[in-house]
Amino acid sequence: MTQLPEKTDRKMGLVIDLDTCVGCHACVVSCKGWNTENYGAPLSDQNPYGADPSGTFLNRIHSYEVQPETGPAQLVHFPKSCLHCEDAPCVTVCPTGASYKRTEDGIVLVNEKDCIGCGLCAWACPYGARELDKAEGVMKKCTLCVDRIYNENLPEEDRVPACVRTCPSNARHFGDLGDPDSDVSQLVAERGGMDLMPELGTKPVNKYLPPRPKDRLNEEIDILAPLLAPVVQEPKGFLGWLDKALEKL
Amino acid sequence: MHPAPSIIAFSTFSGLGLGLLFWLGIDQTPPTGWVAFAFFAIGYALAVGGLVSSTFHLGRPERALKAFTQWQTSWLSREAWAAVAALVTMGLYAFMLVFLNIHLAILGQIGAFFCLVTVYTTSMIYAQLKTVPRWNTGLTSALFIALSVAGGALLSGRVTIGLILILVAGGIQALWWKTGDTRFAKSGTDLKTATGLGSIGTVRAFEPPHTGTNYLVNEMVYTVGRRHALKLRMIAFLLMLVVPVLLLLLPYPHIFGVLALLSHIAGVLVSRWLFFAEAEHVVGLYYGMR
Known part of the structure; x- marks a missing residue:
């Protein structure tokens, strides 16, 4: 059903730490690896070894340069996947009911048997979280690894999304963002977790932790600085003679 | 798009x-x-x-x-x-x-x-679609309905009412173009809100996720056609409005009416192509494009 639930029992989602992400793309690879052979149709590639390769991914890492008013620019690696929005515009536009948001945990899923591949949900998503698979003709999106997180055949430490499990810098956290006492909620409260494009009213469940303020070299400048002797010293001896001789030329 | x-x-x-x-x-x-x-x-x-x-x-x-x-x-x-x-x-x-x-x-x-x-x-x-600010307006519905009844009037041989309606549709089209050009900026969505990094400084897309293209860019960041958008608007406007109006004012409405109709349809097709080609999706921001 494409009617969004009034409220969900839990709000399972990710917290992504932009401070610690090193941009290694390991989560991209593990996501593609897990999801191409588990839930739903495989994530196909087109022309993977040719001149113009492309393919379906549920998680992609952008990199942004942020230039503060003073000081050097910062490079921020920016993982982006489905934010499992509370007010998910991708769900309500779906004409067939293939897209739905689960009442029990808030995960937004696509029932691929009902998907006609019209692409309207991808148009409605501001974050680029949905990609139409060229080979299968159906819409693919992050499932929050619904086939891992409740999977009792897996060891307990593996019952988290593949991207979270694989992240070598612990930049991705998984949990219930509807429970204010959960680890992820406390992390969000502590670090000022934010929504992407909040003005669009999608109410994303996933939160992003902004980069911590950078350490700065001691930039305090002595008010007497202009009066101090210049640090660069005039060369003496042979170099001094050479300097003057070249200057005269 | x-x-x-x-x-x-x-x-x-x-x-x-x-x-x-x-x-x-x-x-x-x-x-x-x-x-x-x-x-x-x-x-x-x-x-x-x-x-x-x-x-x-x-x-x-x-x-x-x-x-x-x-x-x-x-x-x-x-x-x-x-x-x-x-x-x-x-x-x-x-x-x-x-x-x-x-x-x-x-x-x-x-x-x-x-x-x-x-x-x-x-x-x-x-x-x-809030994600495509150029479309996200009541004017879009007005435009579609006006073009539909105007074209229908021409097709059914109603010269006078058809003439009035293509003028009305042309007016809405011009207004839609004019207001559409600023609607993305007015929507308040930019790379700062998209990344949440605006509080630190000026954000610039440094590196895309991959060297090749992808579904999102092909589907929603269509920049090729925008280069000639202004010329195409002129062509669309001439074909859908100016030429049919002149033809309908001539005598022999049966012959010139058909030509007016064909010209109008050609103009609407150009306008509809621009409707998609010019529309910028907010996801383009993540790729440093519009």
């Missing part, structure tokens, strides 16, 4: 066909017999042809019937229902006119109403 030929053809021709059916439906003295048959055949060919061509861009067209299920939330599903209601009602009305020589005015009016509702639901598929 990627201007898929099937969607451009669908929205243009189904709009035109439904516009024609609308005028046939509200006609106080409608044609009967074979003349009526010819008119309705053209209307149905355009409307149904357009609707069928819209299934060509589906990844799984064999499941298209499932699109009828979610009318409570989805404009695409509502469009499917409205189209069926319009075509069935008008079909019954046409059958009685053509074969039984009976004019049931109320049935025609109901059918005409559903024709307009169908065009409105089509327009809402685009106008509802």
Whole structure:
């Protein structure tokens, strides 16, 4: 059903730490690896070894340069996947009911048997979280690894999304963002977790932790600085003679 | 947005066909017999042809019937229902006119109403999208409906009302272009809100996720056509408005009326191509593009 639930029992989602992400793309690879052979149709590639390769991914890492008013620019690696929005515009536009948001945990899923591949949900998503698979003709999106997180055949430490499990810098956290006492909620409260494009009213469940303020070299400048002797010293001896001789030329 | 030929053809021709059916439906003295048959055949060919061509861009067209299920939330599903209601009602009305020589005015009016509702639901598929600020306005619906009834009037041979309506549609089109150019900036969505990094400083897309292209960029960041957008707007405006108006003011409306209609349709097709090609999706921001 494409009617969004009034409220969900839990709000399972990710917290992504932009401070610690090193941009290694390991989560991209593990996501593609897990999801191409588990839930739903495989994530196909087109022309993977040719001149113009492309393919379906549920998680992609952008990199942004942020230039503060003073000081050097910062490079921020920016993982982006489905934010499992509370007010998910991708769900309500779906004409067939293939897209739905689960009442029990808030995960937004696509029932691929009902998907006609019209692409309207991808148009409605501001974050680029949905990609139409060229080979299968159906819409693919992050499932929050619904086939891992409740999977009792897996060891307990593996019952988290593949991207979270694989992240070598612990930049991705998984949990219930509807429970204010959960680890992820406390992390969000502590670090000022934010929504992407909040003005669009999608109410994303996933939160992003902004980069911590950078350490700065001691930039305090002595008010007497202009009066101090210049640090660069005039060369003496042979170099001094050479300097003057070249200057005269 | 990627201007898929099937969607451009669908929205243009189904709009035109439904516009024609609308005028046939509200006609106080409608044609009967074979003349009526010819008119309705053209209307149905355009409307149904357009609707069928819209299934060509589906990844799984064999499941298209499932699109009828979610009318409570989805404009695409509502469009499917409205189209069926319009075509069935008008079909019954046409059958009685053509074969039984009976004019049931109320049935025609109901059918005409559903024709307009169908065009409105089509327009809402685009106008509802907050992610495409250029489309996200009531003017989009006004434009689609105005073009539909204007084209329908020309197609049904109504010279005077057709003339007035293409002027009205042209006015809405010009206003839609003018206000559309600033709507993205006014929406308040930019790379700062997209990344949340604006509080630190100026954000610039440094490196995309991959060296190649992808579905999102192909589908939603269509920048190729925007280079000549202004010239194409002029061409569209000339073809859909200026040329037909001049032709309709000439004598011999039968010959020049056909030329006016063809010119108008060509203009609407160019305008509809621009409708998609010029539309910027907010996801382009993440890729440092619009």
